[in-house]
Amino acid sequence: MRLNTERKEEPLFIKVHEKDNVAIVVNAGGLKEGTTFSNGLVLTSRVPEGHKVALKEIAEKDEIIRYGEVIGKALKPIKKGSWVEESMVELPIPPDLHKLSIATRVPDALPPLEGYTFRGFRNPDGSVGIKNVLGISTSVQCVVGVLDFAVKRIKNELLPNYPNVDDVVAINHQYGCGVAIQAPEAIIPIRTLQNLAKHPNFGGEALIIGLGCEKLSPLMLAPDGKDRDILSLQEQAGFSDMVTNIMNMAEEKLEKLNLRKREICSVSDLVVGLQCGGSDAFSGVTANPAVGYAADLLVRAGATVMFSEVTEVRDAVNLLTPRCETKEIGNALIKEMQWYDEYLQKGKADRSANPSPGNKKGGLSNIVEKSLGSIVKSGSSAISGVLAPGEKATQKGLLYAATPASDFVCGTLQLASGMHLQVFTTGRGTPYGLAMAPVIKVSTRNALAEQWNDLIDVNAGTIATGESTIEDVGWEIFHHIIEVASGERKTWADQWGLHNDLALFNPAPIT
Amino acid sequence: MRLNTERKEEPLFIKVHEKDNVAIVVNAGGLKEGTTFSNGLVLTSRVPEGHKVALKEIAEKDEIIRYGEVIGKALKPIKKGSWVEESMVELPIPPDLHKLSIATRVPDALPPLEGYTFRGFRNPDGSVGIKNVLGISTSVQCVVGVLDFAVKRIKNELLPNYPNVDDVVAINHQYGCGVAIQAPEAIIPIRTLQNLAKHPNFGGEALIIGLGCEKLSPLMLAPDGKDRDILSLQEQAGFSDMVTNIMNMAEEKLEKLNLRKREICSVSDLVVGLQCGGSDAFSGVTANPAVGYAADLLVRAGATVMFSEVTEVRDAVNLLTPRCETKEIGNALIKEMQWYDEYLQKGKADRSANPSPGNKKGGLSNIVEKSLGSIVKSGSSAISGVLAPGEKATQKGLLYAATPASDFVCGTLQLASGMHLQVFTTGRGTPYGLAMAPVIKVSTRNALAEQWNDLIDVNAGTIATGESTIEDVGWEIFHHIIEVASGERKTWADQWGLHNDLALFNPAPIT
Numbered sequence A, B: 001m002r003l004n005t006e007r008k009e010e011p012l013f014i015k016v017h018e019k020d021n022v023a024i025v026v027n028a029g030g031l032k033e034g035t036t037f038s039n040g041l042v043l044t045s046r047v048p049e050g051h052k053v054a055l056k057e058i059a060e061k062d063e064i065i066r067y068g069e070v071i072g073k074a075l076k077p078i079k080k081g082s083w084v085e086e087s088m089v090e091l092p093i094p095p096d097l098h099k100l101s102i103a104t105r106v107p108d109a110l111p112p113l114e115g116y117t118f119r120g121f122r123n124p125d126g127s128v129g130i131k132n133v134l135g136i137s138t139s140v141q142c143v144v145g146v147l148d149f150a151v152k153r154i155k156n157e158l159l160p161n162y163p164n165v166d167d168v169v170a171i172n173h174q175y176g177c178g179v180a181i182q183a184p185e186a187i188i189p190i191r192t193l194q195n196l197a198k199h200p201n202f203g204g205e206a207l208i209i210g211l212g213c214e215k216l217s218p219l220m221l222a223p224d225g226k227d228r229d230i231l232s233l234q235e236q237a238g239f240s241d242m243v244t245n246i247m248n249m250a251e252e253k254l255e256k257l258n259l260r261k262r263e264i265c266s267v268s269d270l271v272v273g274l275q276c277g278g279s280d281a282f283s284g285v286t287a288n289p290a291v292g293y294a295a296d297l298l299v300r301a302g303a304t305v306m307f308s309e310v311t312e313v314r315d316a317v318n319l320l321t322p323r324c325e326t327k328e329i330g331n332a333l334i335k336e337m338q339w340y341d342e343y344l345q346k347g348k349a350d351r352s353a354n355p356s357p358g359n360k361k362g363g364l365s366n367i368v369e370k371s372l373g374s375i376v377k378s379g380s381s382a383i384s385g386v387l388a389p390g391e392k393a394t395q396k397g398l399l400y401a402a403t404p405a406s407d408f409v410c411g412t413l414q415l416a417s418g419m420h421l422q423v424f425t426t427g428r429g430t431p432y433g434l435a436m437a438p439v440i441k442v443s444t445r446n447a448l449a450e451q452w453n454d455l456i457d458v459n460a461g462t463i464a465t466g467e468s469t470i471e472d473v474g475w476e477i478f479h480h481i482i483e484v485a486s487g488e489r490k491t492w493a494d495q496w497g498l499h500n501d502l503a504l505f506n507p508a509p510i511t
């Protein structure tokens, strides 16, 4: 679909759904009072870029409708043509988790998309890596200083001798000791670390560096439960010995990894994660729908696609449970929402505190509006599975992987689920990257893509100005994924080496 | 006091208090059944190094006494001369926080210790730094990739031109967005970041890098609440521009910092943090008492000394509240214990889960025994203040700074409290270091000091073998602190550049 908008210079708004009584202003810098749109609508006040304009008179207590859904009620009468500010919109009550309909509107399977391949590294267990990386796990943060020192030397002195190996990555984290490891919720960080060590880009060859007295036993991280690839620092004769022995173990692994070669793989071998960060009002009408279109293409090609971010899905979950393939899947989704409701309540967190100030400045009034714009990333297919935080994906199709919305925590958990690469949409802009897997950054606005032309990989802003369609950008993202997965193209973050630290999700106490 | 032990080769045990009915075996590798000590005691079973031997017959349900305090009751009869294993000791109930006596045994002020100075950097606000560091704060983890890239270039290209500046340190962390910033407990991470930016080693010149849409406003981190030294990445024209502008701001600061010169300062200007990590049964009889002696010297010299680690103090808090100078200070201490009790309970954390497996392997049966050995670090002076997690120290004397026991979280919070350097005791061994402040590592055992001779700064193991006294090592630590503070001596961690990441304490939810 091509949005009904005209040339760049003209005043433009985007109305998403025919029922909507608000639309968002497209023009950079916003539009001033008195501006007349081609349909005759006249602005009765200034409306900033990305913010909402009332398309009709809205009486006090009337519903404000976007995406065809209620995003809140008017706290006072809103004039046709005026700016619908955050303070005018009452936050609706979140969907009651006990009253959701499940599997009632399961979409038909989308037509298969065949013949798309990429060049990946086939692993002994049948999985595929898209990079050839020496992964080094850590059982506790105590070892990080020594490991960082050793990794620097491995990269400088050893890696150049193994041209088929792309990188050396330390899985550093803030867990392992000084934590309540027997608390019920400790299962989340432990499972995450176990699955990170098994990431397909490591080719089943991860090393593990432990200290020796930590609570989290390094053996718990060993993919096969054997201590073959574990180095315990307390058993070493000092610092120099530690570094020498890490380097020796690394060299053995580099020799093995260097034998890996790319081969033709089906797109159905891919596991793609979706996320947004620094959202604005355009996220839900440009980048996220384009990603949703790409998600559908991936699902049609047989791949695994994960969408996440509980706090951004919670307020629109009533639109997701009907799409779940079975009652069991729907109930699993509800269980994750319930767990998170309780988690936030325990910490006395105010649900209205998401969106961030930046989201609000970008035009997102509240979490309902943000959620509606966020879940369009999931495309239109049935939801065929739900993963608890950090669980490994074992199915194909569209999965809901429960994670916080925090970019780094979500990224880390999706990596644990086996994500090969992440598609990340951003409106305000964030220079986000991960060392373990490429991140393709999709801009929601032309202005950001121009301003950050050495950081943004795909520009979906052209959808707002009518220069391209959701389908165009969706296909562009799909092809971009294949090229990155094949090692033929680097994301900007990888080109610069912009890699954020992993951030484990540990809902259990620190001790 | 010189411990009543003899030549290294002979079988040795350490009995700490005359009331004790158990003692710990000193000899490396432990002692076998049938070994006879000089006092006539014969081992009826093997006893590993650092583990406890029964000095008398102990009947079932009898109290097991160490440090003159009850560390538990016997779960079965224990023969004189036999190994007192963890499974034989019942965990006692923790001291009831409502029944503590406060300020009832306030120690008299220790005799002043005058004339000790070091060479530090006097700051405009009167505080003193012991290093001259360009600190770069971050309001959100989104900026870390870019900042790390820029810091590498600053260190390579700019720092060499400013010989009086020691280092450039980025205050990276996992906070700022995707967190429940309005939750009641958010005050802890926010206060911590605010105080880290004001660390005395930064000379009041910290830069702040923000993104632009994060929840934690960079302005909240500015020491004077002005935006002069803030760079917002979303306002920059892409990655290259970000790096250039960070470097330009850094160069301005380097020019200022380069004018700082060391001058003679009183030891009373110092703020020293105390911590232990990877403890064993020797911690409480060698390294920690020696640190306690050094703590007394520092207090006598007018310095600020902080001890911490709630989970290791909780079970011996009944010995601390009587030492508090006033009722108010005692109640503040109890309040911190109460908060932590509730925090652990909310997360369903099992209190017996501390000590770690390594602690237990090292001979520590339970948290009571560990606590008794831990609090001796505080020496013998009155407790003159209590800091909530991340609060800035503003008083002299011995302070209790409430922190988790996690080495990294404790280290980060003590840095926020203004710690110039940390004295860190370890029995099992951990290669711990901090970029913002030197960490002096004190070994509890000779064997560790020998094995890790390129990591351990001070060896307190000689106390166990009678080669030195608690006073000797206490003075050694005191002099070591002065030399490191003056920049005349480097810790091993600083020599190798072993620096662990900061770890914020955020008891509030992730969103």
Ligand SMILES: [Ca+2]
Binding pocket: A275, A276, A277, A278, A279, A309, A312, A374, A405
């Ligand atoms: Ca998001």
Ligand SMILES: [Ca+2]
Binding pocket: A275, A276, A277, A309, A405, A406, A407, A410
């Ligand atoms: Ca996110």
Ligand SMILES: [Ca+2]
Binding pocket: B275, B276, B277, B278, B279, B309, B312, B374, B405
């Ligand atoms: Ca400790």
Ligand SMILES: [Ca+2]
Binding pocket: B275, B276, B277, B309, B405, B406, B407, B410
């Ligand atoms: Ca500790």
Ligand SMILES: [Ca+2]
Binding pocket: A501, B501
């Ligand atoms: Ca790091």
